[in-house]
Amino acid sequence: MDDAFLKPYNPAETEQRIYELWEQSGMFNPDNLPDAETRKPYTIVMPPPNANGDLHAGHALFITLEDILIRYKRMQGYRALWIPGADHAGFETQVVYEKKLEKEGRSRFKMQPKELYDEIYAFTLENKKNMEEQMRKLGASCDWSREKFTLDGDIVQRVQDTFIKMYEDNLVYRGKRTVNWCPKHQTSLSDVETVGMEETAPLYYFKYGPFTIATARPETKFGDKYVVMHPDDVRYKKWKHGQQINLEWINGPITATVIKDEAIDPEFGTGVMTITPWHDVTDFEIAKRHNLPFEQIIDWRGKLMPVAKEFEGMKILSARPEIIKKLTEKGLVVKIDEQYQHVAKRCYKCNTFIEPQVKDQWFVKMASLAQMALEAVNEKQVRFIPDNYEKIFRYWMENTLDWNISRQIVWGIPIPAWFKNRGTDKEESVVSHTRPEGDEWESDTDTFDTWFSSGQWPLLVTGYPDGKDYTTYYPTDVMETGNDLIFKWIPRMIIFGLYLGKKVPFHTVYLHGLVNDAHGKKMSKSKGNVISPITITEKYGTDALRMALVVGNTPGTNLSLNPDKVKGYKHFSNKLWNITRFILERTQEVDDDIILNEKDASIWEEMRAHTTEVTKHMENFSIHLAAEKLYHFTWHRLADEIIEESKPILEENNADTARSRSALLRRMLDQTLRLLHPFMPFITEEIWQKMKHKKEPMLMSAQWINTMETE
Ligand SMILES: [Zn+2]
Secondary structure, eight states, X not given: OOGGGGSOOOHHHHHHHHHHHHHHHTTTSGGGSTTGGGSOEEEEEOOOOBSSSOOXXXXXXXXXXXXXXXXXXXXXTOEEEEEOEEBOOHHHHHHHHHHXXXXXXXXXGGSOHHHHHHHHHHHHHHHHHHHHXXXXXXXXXXXXXXXXXXXSHHHHHHHHHHHHHHHHTTOEEEEXXXXXXXXXXXXXXXXXXXXXXXXXXXXXXXXXTTEEEEESOGGGOTTOOEEEEOTTOGGGTTSOTTOEEEEEETTEEEEEEEEEOTTSOTTSTTSEEEOOGGGOHHHHHHHHHTTOOOOOOBOTTSBBOGGGGGGTTOBHHHHHHHHHHHHHHTTOEEEEEEEEEEEEEEETTTOOBOEEEEEEEEEEOOHHHHHHHHHHHHTTSSEEESTTHHHHHHHHHXXXXXXXXXXXXXSSOBOOEEEESTTSSSOEEEESSSOOSSTTOEEOOOEEOHHHHHTTHHHXXXXXXXXXXXXXXXXXXXXXXXXXXXXXXXXXXXXXHHHHHSSOXXXXXXXXXXXXXXXXXXXXXXXXXXXXXXXXXXXXXXXXHXXXXXXXOOTTSOXXXXXXXXXXXHHHHHHHHHHHHHHHHHSOOOOTTOOOOHHHHHHHHHHHHHHHHHHHHHHTTOHHHHHHHHHHIIIIIIIIIIIHHHHHHHHSSOHHHHHHHHHHHHHHHHHHHHHHTXXXXXXXXXXXXXXXXXXXXXXXXXXXXXXXXHO
């Protein structure tokens, strides 16, 4: 027996050494596995973490779950490939970097775009390197030789190719549309990057000529010259569409025109509204239907424009009471309802009120693409775990709007387009990789929404359309990710997979919940309750952390991570170490093919049934049940009962009985190590190495079931 077992198990001394052994073996690359060509491929694409900080507990969870699946499949004889990556994470990273600049008393608005880009690039690469080291500590058996970054040259080129293809296929268009504008971050945002919050605000009723109009946003009303009502509203029957009225308004007399439109809700306010097409999506649609002019009232920084006359340059929230004061003095305020309940959109990062603005942006036409994704799911080409997420997926696909893919930030993949006459309504555009002829063309300064590149990720990392990996490893098998990505990311990957690759990118979507603190509270820096997975690992060992993240963690639900629970699995590591010591010290080395006696054969039968059950749980993606079963069987059956009752048997003078029991215990240890390996890779490999297996030198690439001994 190796002397090492006389000392307690020490993860700090073991883990790095074992990881190096695996990495140096080359087996993370499935093409190096024995008989790789004859193995069936099994692929998981890692959701690329945002390269803008340390790994958090959520990362540790996905790394654990995906590593368990990959190790399990590798041991089952698959050509198991796990492709790691890192995401530049456009807006997310730029927000992190802007906060850093703010702390240093700097601002991105005072920097040249190139200078800012280069700084963020260096910052991201440093974080990426750091993250890779942390993934190694967590035991990730991914193929580093295939690692991809969303800003790698070939990835950028391919993402731009997709845009050009979609433009040629008439699936991308440039349009003046209402966008969600964050005045603080100076960029448009997609709908999923905004948060709608119930708020109580005053609703103002103003006299507008012969009408009373209601509005929650008096600061947008300066330019309003169109008064709109529902065509069937009998209260306003005498007013004809197109009729003009002279009236006194905020900054003096104006001529207003009556418009009849079915978009107006007769139940809201007085059933009469004026419209501000530039700053409201419904008003924009009304204006387009009736060919009415658009005028910007609020600038990109959230300040009033010259149309506001004396209020020009004021921020809207401070201008609002002043405007009400003036309207009151003019006798134009009818009443104010203080208890108006409505949903206000805010930026998901800075909580600033979103200002709807009309802007020329690139949009993806979603209707036909979403339909394609829905059909694939209807045909069960993609399965969701847990299955209730299919409903959420459907909801998003059935209610999707055209997707704004342009962002006004430097940190991202440039949109390959050129413009002539920028800033005028007669703007020409060309979409291509190369600049068009003539000096007057300017390149688009916008970058892609980060989901435009990550949506293509399974294709991009396998080398679509002609890469060798694309032929071998695409479509992939499982997409394991956080349940909050069911609408941000999953649908986009399915859409791009079907559109470009003509196949769904994966057959199974496995969704995990949040990792909360020990009390079930969301971890946040400001609350100071963040548990760093790396700190935990250094204290209790990675294997213990992995078990704590998996046991009791049903798919789709949130998990409370209690350090005491991790400590509990540290004891389990020690238990396994002690089981090994007992078996190696107290049993004899016997031939593999020895016939077990009747009692021992029945215990071995029990072990086989246990193996079958664990395998069944793994096949059903009940990873939590497999882990729990392994824990209980190993501790409470093998250690507490079988080993205890073996002590007198091994000491008996009956050589046959002792030999049979020795063979049984050694087989049980062997099989237990195999089953536990995906969950607790470090300690199991360490034991395996010390036991010096001749036929299977590394547990990582050994077989899941010890077939020789089960025949
Ligand atoms: Zn913002």
